Amino acid sequence: MAEEIESIQCPCGRVIEDPEDYKVVYLKHELREIDILCPNDSCYLRELGYIRFDIVEGKAKFKEASFYPPFVTWNSGRLGAEKAEVLLKDHLKRIAKRVDWERLGRTEEEAE
Numbered sequence: 001m002a003e004e005i006e007s008i009q010c011p012c013g014r015v016i017e018d019p020e021d022y023k024v025v026y027l028k029h030e031l032r033e034i035d036i037l038c039p040n041d042s043c044y045l046r047e048l049g050y051i052r053f054d055i056v057e058g059k060a061k062f063k064e065a066s067f068y069p070p071f072v073t074w075n076s077g078r079l080g081a082e083k084a085e086v087l088l089k090d091h092l093k094r095i096a097k098r099v100d101w102e103r104l105g106r107t108e109e110e111a112e
């Protein structure tokens, strides 16, 4: 049985089947932006996307999330634009679910 390429892959070669694999780091405090990083430590792209949020009454609230063009284009080329979009959207949704929004809100309060 021929196995079809069904998984999201980083241009560095790392296959990302499970959205749990992404590294999520919060460094850009002023921008209220969370970076989505490739699980491969020696990846030349490193940043694959971002999640932005607002602080409303001390609580972090999801604003938008997106992957960067090199990552999207790479996967569209491999899987087809439609399929890549569906898979990537699902990944973003699941990454956003992993974020501890309550804790994020508290961190922001302490920083101010």
Ligand SMILES: [Zn+2]
Binding pocket: 010, 011, 012, 013, 014, 038, 039, 040, 043, 044, 045, 046
């Ligand atoms: Zn990579």
